[in-house]
Structures are given as structure tokens and as C-alpha cells.
Amino acid sequence: MEEKNYSILLYYCYTTIGEPEVFREEHHQLCLELGLLGRIIIAGEGLNGTVSGLKEDCEKYMQAVKADPRFAHTDFKVEPHVSHAFQKLYVRVKPEIVHVGLHDINPNERTGKHLEPDEFREMKDHDDVVILDVRSNYEHKLGKFKNALTLDIDNFREFPEKVKELEHLKDKKVLTYCTGGIKCEKASAFLLEQGFEDVYQLHGGIIKYGIEAGGEDFEGQCYVFDGRIAKEVNKVNPLVISECYICGTKSDRMVNCANSQCNIHVPICQDCGWEYEGACSTTCKDHPKKRVYDGTGYYQKEMNGYDPSKNSKRLKKDSLKA
Structure with missing residues (x-):
């Protein structure tokens, strides 16, 4: 090891x-x-x-x-x-x-009550509780808490508009969660602003819940924004809930389509990954913008003119002048 x-x-x-x-x-x-x-x-x-x-x-x-x-x-x-x-x-x-467009909300002034992982685990199955996933589709399709309510959103900035569909839950205790907790700070604050009275958030998100509470009842894997793409969370009662985008077999192996013009985040099993060279379809496999597949399905984003050493170069130039 x-x-x-x-x-x-x-x-x-x-x-x-x-x-x-x-x-x-x-x-x-x-x-x-x-x-x-x-x-x-x-x-x-x-x-x-x-x-x-x-x-x-x-x-x-x-x-x-x-x-x-x-x-x-x-x-x-x-x-x-x-x-x-x-x-x-x-x-x-x-x-x-975190891009959501709620510039006027300051979580330090008002936000949902923080629940530590053990508190969240104890409270989540109560009859008067709704567990609300505030993440995007590609994230919760890979993994989510058992019985959680998910939203049909492709980006977090769509969350405020979707809250209109939750009016019937205002008499419930709403437990929000996300990957690391940051989205819930503003999501729970916005729910309070919209008239929800009993709003909570999982402090530290799914990641902290996995570290401190064993990930119990988190079904599937957690989408993460690094080279791992997907991370196992549940060490108590794990379950695979996602399916290969191509063949439909159970798979929690999350990849980005090798076609940079597509780049969708979807589960693709190992066999289909190699057969389609990391692409999500034959169309993407034959696309001229298809990247070389190395078996991971992770591709570094383009720098788009960003110079990561800009500051060190400037400091070096200043020190030479001095």
C-alpha cells in the first residue's frame, strides 16, 4: 500500500x-x-x-x-x-x-443552524425533517443522502429560482447539505429570507460527514473538484446508485467526456471508458477535439491566459530593482 x-x-x-x-x-x-x-x-x-x-x-x-x-x-x-x-x-x-448571485446575503449575519456530523445523522430521519441537497445534477446523480430531496439544476446559481418549488415544505425542518458546506451557508440563508423558519445545514458538508460520522446513509460517491473526481464517503452501509452513461450497468466511476467540446460529467464504467476512449458517445469519440484518454477521465482546465507565476515574477523583478 x-x-x-x-x-x-x-x-x-x-x-x-x-x-x-x-x-x-x-x-x-x-x-x-x-x-x-x-x-x-x-x-x-x-x-x-x-x-x-x-x-x-x-x-x-x-x-x-x-x-x-x-x-x-x-x-x-x-x-x-x-x-x-x-x-x-x-x-x-x-x-x-461560490457563484450564486446572492451578493446581499452575509452568512456571518444570518444563516441556517450548523449541525455537526453526529447531530445531522441523529436528526436526518425524523418525520418532520426534509433533507435538501443543494448541489447540481451531475453531483447528486453520483451520490446523495438516502431519502434526500434533490433539485433539477445544472449550476448553483439556479438554486434561488428553484426555491419557489419548495413552498409546501415551510412547515418542515429543512436540513441542507453540499460537498464541503460553503453552498449551504448562502442556500440556508436564502431559505430563511424566503420565509422558511426552521433551517439547518450540515457543517463541513459531505466530506466532514464521511470523516467524522463514517458516511452512514450517503448512497453512492461524492463528486469532488480535484483529480479524484469521485470519492468514497460511506464506510458503514455503502451503495452504488449511479449507472454507466453508455451501457447502463451500475457504475460510480465519474469522468469528464474526452471531447473537450462536450466535457459532461457522467459515470462511465471501465469497459466503456476504454472502448469509447473516454468519450460519452461515438460522436464524441470521433470528434476532432477529443483529448487523449489515460483511464482516469480527468483533464486539467485550460489556463485561459492565467499566469500562475505572475506574482513571483513581479516580486523577483522588484527585488532586482532594489
Whole structure:
């Protein structure tokens, strides 16, 4: 068995960042110095990231983040891994740390009650409870909590409009959940704003629930935004619920279609993966934009002009001038 000398960190923190662009440069430099790879989003409303690195470097990173009073309450989900889970490093400034368009909602002022994993497990099967999955279709089709209500959305920004369909649940206790907890902060706050009175959220999301509560009653696998694509969560009563997009056999092997013009996230079994060279159909298999399939179904996103070493180059140039 390979040694798990690396860690994968999943985290977010809603806080005020006065100068996001300045902080981006400082934070980017920190990640470069520690050899971390992954995706980090910075906005005026906070920090959202998932990175990988050697265990000791990840420890230094968490210590550095929490040493800043703005991020002292950041809850890191830490998972051991055999290698980096990313190929590159992105640190970007965006309008929101999770794109939903609810700019006026501040989870630090009002949000659903946080439930720790054991509390969520104890409460989720009560008769007066509805478990609400706030993730997108490709995520909950791969895995979800038993008896959870899912929404037909392709992106989280569609969530506010879908809430109109939940009016009949206003007399219920609504337990929201997502991958790491960040979407629930705004989703549960929005539900409260719309007149839902008893709203909760799974603190730390599915990932923390798997780490601390064994993942009981989470059916299927959890879609994750790193090189693993899908992650096993349930160590108590696991169940495969997804089917191969091509042949229909039970499969929780999530891939991106090898055709970059398609790139849909779907389960494809090992046999079909190789037969169709990572594509989701014969059309995509024959497409001129089809990428080389290596058996994983994971492809690094294009940089689109983003220079990951921009800050270090600038700092080096400044130091030479000095």
C-alpha cells in the first residue's frame, strides 16, 4: 500500500477582505513557497479553496491562514492522499467565493443552524425533517443522502429560482447539505429570507460527514473538484446508485467526456471508458477535439491566459530593482 504523505484540504471562510487583489498576490506567494497545487477563490466576502501538498506543507499553510484574525475560524477538512490531487495552482479574484448571485446575503449575519456530523445523522430521519441537497445534477446523480430531496439544476446559481418549488415544505425542518458546506451557508440563508423558519445545514458538508460520522446513509460517491473526481464517503452501509452513461450497468466511476467540446460529467464504467476512449458517445469519440484518454477521465482546465507565476515574477523583478 502506497504511503499517504500528502494531504488534500477543502475549506472556506466568509469574512471581509478589503483589498482582494492585494491579498491574492500575498496568498498566491504563500502557496508557491509551500509547493501547494489547487484552486483558490478570493472575493471581498471571503476565501474558498481546495489544495493539495505534502502533509507538513499543508500544516504550515493551515497555520498561516488561521494566524490571520480574519480566517481564524476557518474549518479545514483534511484528507490523506498518496500524491498531489491537482496539476496546477490557480489563485483568482472573483465577485463571490461560490457563484450564486446572492451578493446581499452575509452568512456571518444570518444563516441556517450548523449541525455537526453526529447531530445531522441523529436528526436526518425524523418525520418532520426534509433533507435538501443543494448541489447540481451531475453531483447528486453520483451520490446523495438516502431519502434526500434533490433539485433539477445544472449550476448553483439556479438554486434561488428553484426555491419557489419548495413552498409546501415551510412547515418542515429543512436540513441542507453540499460537498464541503460553503453552498449551504448562502442556500440556508436564502431559505430563511424566503420565509422558511426552521433551517439547518450540515457543517463541513459531505466530506466532514464521511470523516467524522463514517458516511452512514450517503448512497453512492461524492463528486469532488480535484483529480479524484469521485470519492468514497460511506464506510458503514455503502451503495452504488449511479449507472454507466453508455451501457447502463451500475457504475460510480465519474469522468469528464474526452471531447473537450462536450466535457459532461457522467459515470462511465471501465469497459466503456476504454472502448469509447473516454468519450460519452461515438460522436464524441470521433470528434476532432477529443483529448487523449489515460483511464482516469480527468483533464486539467485550460489556463485561459492565467499566469500562475505572475506574482513571483513581479516580486523577483522588484527585488532586482532594489
